[in-house]
Amino acid sequence: MSDEIIRVENLTFEYPDTAVLKDVSFTLHRGDFLGIIGANGTGKSTLIKIILGLLKPDSGKIRLFGGELSRARSRVGYVSQKANSFNAGFPTTVGEVVRANLFSKKGLFRRYTKADDARVLEALELVGMSEYKNKPIGALSGGQQQRVFIARALAAEPELLLMDEPTVGIDAASVSEIMEIIKRLNSDGMTIIMTNHDTPALLDAANKLLIFCEHGYEEFVNKADLSFERIADILAGKRVHRHG
Amino acid sequence: MGNIFAHAFMIRAFAAAALIAVSAPCIGLPIVLKRFSAIGDAASHSALGGIAFGLLIGINPLVGAVLFSIAAVLGIEGLRKKFGAYSEIATVVVMSTGIGLTAVLSGFIKNGAANINSFMFGSIVAISDFELIMTVALSALVVIVTTLLYKEIYALTFDEEAAALCGIPVKAINFLLMLLTAITVSVASRIVGALMISSLLVIPTATAMLVAKSYKKTLIFSIIFAELFTLIGLFVSYYLNLRPGGTIVLIGAIALVVTAFLKRKS
Numbered sequence: 001m002s003d004e005i006i007r008v009e010n011l012t013f014e015y016p017d018t019a020v021l022k023d024v025s026f027t028l029h030r031g032d033f034l035g036i037i038g039a040n041g042t043g044k045s046t047l048i049k050i051i052l053g054l055l056k057p058d059s060g061k062i063r064l065f066g067g068e069l070s071r072a073r074s075r076v077g078y079v080s081q082k083a084n085s086f087n088a089g090f091p092t093t094v095g096e097v098v099r100a101n102l103f104s105k106k107g108l109f110r111r112y113t114k115a116d117d118a119r120v121l122e123a124l125e126l127v128g129m130s131e132y133k134n135k136p137i138g139a140l141s142g143g144q145q146q147r148v149f150i151a152r153a154l155a156a157e158p159e160l161l162l163m164d165e166p167t168v169g170i171d172a173a174s175v176s177e178i179m180e181i182i183k184r185l186n187s188d189g190m191t192i193i194m195t196n197h198d199t200p201a202l203l204d205a206a207n208k209l210l211i212f213c214e215h216g217y218e219e220f221v222n223k224a225d226l227s228f229e230r231i232a233d234i235l236a237g238k239r240v241h242r243h244g
Numbered sequence: 245m246g247n248i249f250a251h252a253f254m255i256r257a258f259a260a261a262a263l264i265a266v267s268a269p270c271i272g273l274p275i276v277l278k279r280f281s282a283i284g285d286a287a288s289h290s291a292l293g294g295i296a297f298g299l300l301i302g303i304n305p306l307v308g309a310v311l312f313s314i315a316a317v318l319g320i321e322g323l324r325k326k327f328g329a330y331s332e333i334a335t336v337v338v339m340s341t342g343i344g345l346t347a348v349l350s351g352f353i354k355n356g357a358a359n360i361n362s363f364m365f366g367s368i369v370a371i372s373d374f375e376l377i378m379t380v381a382l383s384a385l386v387v388i389v390t391t392l393l394y395k396e397i398y399a400l401t402f403d404e405e406a407a408a409l410c411g412i413p414v415k416a417i418n419f420l421l422m423l424l425t426a427i428t429v430s431v432a433s434r435i436v437g438a439l440m441i442s443s444l445l446v447i448p449t450a451t452a453m454l455v456a457k458s459y460k461k462t463l464i465f466s467i468i469f470a471e472l473f474t475l476i477g478l479f480v481s482y483y484l485n486l487r488p489g490g491t492i493v494l495i496g497a498i499a500l501v502v503t504a505f506l507k508r509k510s
Contacts, residue, residue, distance in 0.1 A: 052409060073411050080405070090277060091453050091462040092402060100399040104410040109392050136457040156410065 003030035004066065005160050005191045006051070011060030013046055020046050024060070026210060026220040028193070030159070033186045035202035035223075036195040038212025044195040047210075048164045051193070052078055064160070074104035077158030079150050081168045086145055088138035094148050095120055095133040101152045123155040124148070127181050143174020150181060161185065163194040167201075179205060203231065248482050257368040257435075257488070260379045261474040264432045264444065267386040269452075269466035271428045272445035273459075274401045274421060282335045283320060283422070284442040287429040290316030290342030292438045294430070295363045296349035305363065306375055309433055310382075313426035316342060321422060366437030366489025368478070375434060382431045386424050393417060398459050435474070437489040447496035448473060454503045473499065 004027060011024040020043035028034055036044045049055040051062060053069045064072040098120045099112060106112070124130040127147040137145060146166060153161060163182070167175040175198065183205050186192050196202045203209075203223065211219045248254050275281055294312025298305035316338050323334030350360045362370065371379070390397060400407040400414050408414045425445075432441045452465035477492030484491075 054405070054409075073409070078406070078409055089453075090402060091456055091459055092398075093458040096398065096459050097402065100395070100402060101406065101410050103395065103399060103407070103412055106395070108396065108413075112395065134458075152406070 004028075005030055005032070005064070006193075007063040008051070009061045011047070011050065011057050011062065013043070013050060013055065013057045021050075021057070024210070026208070028191055028208065030191055031186070031189050032191050032208055033206045034193045034208045034210060035206030036193065036210045036212065037199055037202060042212035044212055045164050048162050048193070048195065051162060052076070074156055075159045077153030077156060077161045079146075079153050079161070079163045079166045081165045086137075090138065092137055093134050094124065094129065094137050094140070097137050097148055098123055098152045098155050101155045104156050120155055123151040126154055126185070127151045128177075141171075141174070143170045143178065146170055146174070146178060147181070150178070154185075158190070160191045160193070163192065165195055165197060167196060167198060175201070248479065253369050253371070254478075254482065256371050256373075256376050257478060258475065260371050260376055261368060261435055261478055262471065263379055263383040264428075264435055265448075265470035265474045266467055267383040267428055268432055268444045269448050269463065269470050270387055270390040271421070271425050272449040273463050273466055274397050275425060276446055276449045276453075277401045281442060281446050282332065282339075283317060283425060284429055284445045286320060286335045286339040286342065287313040287316045287426045288433055288438040288441040289339045289346070291430045291433050292360065292363060293342045293345035293349060295433070295438070296346050296353060296360055299353045299359050300349055304374060305359075306378055306430060306434060309363075309430035309438075310427060312342070313430045314423060317422040317426045321419070363433055364437050364439050365487055366433070366435050366440065368435045368488045371434060379431050379434070382427050386428055389420065389424060393420070397421065402459075435489065436492050440489050440493045443493045443496060444470065444474075447493070447500055451496070451500045451503050454500075454507050469496070469499065
């Protein structure tokens, strides 16, 4: 298949006292949606941080768009659990927050233009938040703030979007709205890698799964290849064992 | 007392104060929002050590203040990494060292106490031509750099991780911010005094945060408030025969309390 977006080969990472990732390998192509499933502490967020270059793996290789991350930075977007840890007292508007991510397109010292403001509005429209552009971000609900952070990632027009538990701490209605936005982005061709505590939502949206278990065991599968029994096991939170 | 502008020293004082009132909020806003306000205090206490050192070896005290303040912020950055989650220890250690150094060095200076005193509480009316030129140059440097790096400073102040991910050289700009803080603190120590300089970094910003809703407007309001506090402070101190530094700080503190009260009422 053409249009390879990311290739991860034999990735291994250990914290001082714990092996978190061991020989993780997978490849995604344009339009894939990878859901990363697993209990807390199994390495889901660590993998996202390694892909982003925030952590250095002990061994293994990552190719993004056929090259190094440093050459593909502007093509990768990231959404974290920011709505939870966000300082609501920071004096800033929604528009300012979203515009900040245009740095990867602008570079040092260059000032924002009207075209940049139009791009900010477009990104906010994608998540249904354009009318909040001039509102202080601290005045929004957790769900609205997270939609703004998704817009921030979208402002730089990424081709690969990494999301680490983007719906944590958000009310149920906002979670389903956010999942609909993510699925729409994916159906428009954006490649997505997402960790989520809400396994059913992830199983529904993803076409590929990376299943993390304890003791550094993991498996990369196409969702279509999973049996009903396996899906039932995953949904029941049972430990998953590699089949065959 | 007559016309305030009839005296050359008052014109110099107003010029220096007006410049500092622009540069201090440019540094004060990111410092406050990054919760690094105490670094201003540590740098200013170290600046006193530099002033004593300058007086001792016969160079302009302001030059000594700039050098010691820069050494202080570099020391804080170095020590912060050693203490991990307890990184605020670094600020206290550097601040205490600065005060200790001032106490020891001032003992060797002729009229040491009087000289140091003028820098501790400010002596804007005694600004020399050289100090005015230095204030103009360093304030201009701070304003130009923070204007050129406006979008980068905003991004890393709001979310350092996201700023790094979109390619902003976070470490380099943080380092530059620390250097500019040291410069601002040293220059402003002549005006409001080293013991009160952090008030010029913090109070206008804190007052602006009560009335503005965006980062840009908070910066603009911080500058307006800093100008009002310093210029009104100079007028009041001149006509009531008060110390300028303390008057500026008290006017700022009163304005902050009144703004907070009015905001609560509305």
